[in-house]
Amino acid sequence: MRRLNAIGRATLPSSSSCEQAQRWANDNIEVLRKADPAIPDELQNRQADNWRALIAVADAVGGDWPARARRAALNLTAAKTDDDNGVLLLRDIRRVFEDSREGWLGAEALADRLVALPETPWAEWRRGEKPITSRGVAKLLEAFEIRSDDKHRPRRYWKADFLQAWASYLPPSSSLSG
Numbered sequence: 001m002r003r004l005n006a007i008g009r010a011t012l013p014s015s016s017s018c019e020q021a022q023r024w025a026n027d028n029i030e031v032l033r034k035a036d037p038a039i040p041d042e043l044q045n046r047q048a049d050n051w052r053a054l055i056a057v058a059d060a061v062g063g064d065w066p067a068r069a070r071r072a073a074l075n076l077t078a079a080k081t082d083d084d085n086g087v088l089l090l091r092d093i094r095r096v097f098e099d100s101r102e103g104w105l106g107a108e109a110l111a112d113r114l115v116a117l118p119e120t121p122w123a124e125w126r127r128g129e130k131p132i133t134s135r136g137v138a139k140l141l142e143a144f145e146i147r148s149d150d151k152h153r154p155r156r157y158w159k160a161d162f163l164q165a166w167a168s169y170l171p172p173s174s175s176l177s178g
Contacts, residue, residue, distance in 0.1 A: 031060050040070050045087075045169050047077050085121075087169050089140045092120055094166055094173060097159050106154035107134035144169075 025032075035056035039048045051073040058069030096105065096113045105113070114122040115131040125132035134155070138148060144165040148155040166173070 028060050032056055035059065037066075040074055042074055043077060044171075047073075051077075086140050086143050088121070089114075089137065090144065090162070090165055090169055092117055092122065093157075093162060094170065097162070098173065102159070104149075104156040104158045106156055107137065107148045108154060110134065110157055111137050 032053075037052060037055040037059050039052060039055065043051060051069075055066070055069050055073065058065040092114055093110065095117065096110060100113070111122075111132055111134040114120065114137065116123075122132045124130070125136060134148075141147070146157070146161050146165060148157050
């Protein structure tokens, strides 16, 4: 880990600090392996997963660190990010597939159906005035490694390609089956 010294130049931590951290990790590895920390209810899915290890370390350290780690988790995840838009898109794509009961949807048809959903941002996605395009959908889905199938015309999104992302990022849906 780099730090800035008094004149603003980057320095590496001392070998003593690294050795202390390594010793602590070695001494606490079993505690950390078995840890199942209580995650604040406000953190769901990926956010909870992202903070789980750090909160486990804070719990193992003790003192005021557990409370500080949880407070930091809540404060740092409160800001809206592009991830929020991606998860919102996943949610709405699941709604589209639930309504269609199809195994696949063309890329353009998917974008059109997203735009038609009431109370969603997709109708005014671009600069607050133009609807999201199939390219816009593809760009947001890149974060989830979901891509349209270009072997067919029209390009297709297969419902099966979304199942893992839906399970990871969204609460369960009672009406959707694989």
